[in-house]
Amino acid sequence: MDVILFGPPGAGKGTQAKRLVDALRIPQISTGDMMRAERAAGTALGKQFDDFMSKGLLVPDQLVLSLIEQRLKQADAKSGAIFDGYPRTVAQAVALDGMLAAQDRKISVVVSMEVSLPEMIERIALRRTCESCGHIYHLRYNPPPSQNACGACGGKLVQRKDDTEEVVRTRNEEYLAKTAPILGHYSQKGVVKTVNGVGSLDEITARIKSAIGVS
Numbered sequence: 001m002d003v004i005l006f007g008p009p010g011a012g013k014g015t016q017a018k019r020l021v022d023a024l025r026i027p028q029i030s031t032g033d034m035m036r037a038e039r040a041a042g043t044a045l046g047k048q049f050d051d052f053m054s055k056g057l058l059v060p061d062q063l064v065l066s067l068i069e070q071r072l073k074q075a076d077a078k079s080g081a082i083f084d085g086y087p088r089t090v091a092q093a094v095a096l097d098g099m100l101a102a103q104d105r106k107i108s109v110v111v112s113m114e115v116s117l118p119e120m121i122e123r124i125a126l127r128r129t130c131e132s133c134g135h136i137y138h139l140r141y142n143p144p145p146s147q148n149a150c151g152a153c154g155g156k157l158v159q160r161k162d163d164t165e166e167v168v169r170t171r172n173e174e175y176l177a178k179t180a181p182i183l184g185h186y187s188q189k190g191v192v193k194t195v196n197g198v199g200s201l202d203e204i205t206a207r208i209k210s211a212i213g214v215s
């Protein structure tokens with residue numbers, strides 16, 4: 001099964017994708033995580049990503065497409081994936097449809113997670129991410145056992161460089177201008193399901209599972 005978790009920055013896509021991995025037994029594919037890993041490794045490609053990411057701008061499609069192409073060739077992604085933060089443009093969606101079709105696959109559901117701008121900004125300001133394993137916390141709604149250490153692996157908790165209010169506003173503008181039109185692309189195929197992205201983590205997971213049709 002191939003599923004897209006869709007929504008604006010701070011909608012909870014990453015948190016919910018990680019929760020769905022066990023239930024669906026397919027991997028999370030997060031282009032944002034892949035880009036941060038490349039940036040942390042200090043590669044030339046990582047530096048190119050950072051030029052866009054630190055400003056809240058989308059990375060150009062041609063740089064993203066090779067990442068996703070490589071990832072889809074890996075063995076764990078052969079029978080499906082939870083796409084988180086990809087596609088971000090209609091061109092990326094068309095490319096993804098083509099790559100999946102080449103493997104006799106298609107997107108079964110696009111789960112569109114709805115949250116308001118003030119909610120996004122509040123969530124992102126209080127978001128902390130583990131530098132080592134990528135686990136995501138919210139200091140109020142999903143607090144770590146200690147402010148500085150990950151409960152899952154003991155790694156250091158950090159605030160993402162692009163999680164400032166100013167950068168989030170740019171990320172939201174990019175979302176509205178370039179990413180939101182993807183919903184039109186998938187609505188035509190009849191696969192979009194909308195869920196309320198506000199509530200407890202368990203409530204939202206249950207809504208997503210029901211939208212996908214799994215228990």
Ligand code: AMP
Nearest residue numbers: 031032052053057058059064085086088
């Ligand atoms: P995310 O972790 O999904 O919030 O992504 C963080 C940042 O990485 C975005 O603001 C973009 O700069 C970049 N990024 C991640 N995924 C994509 C993508 N599919 N297309 C373009 N840029 C992306």
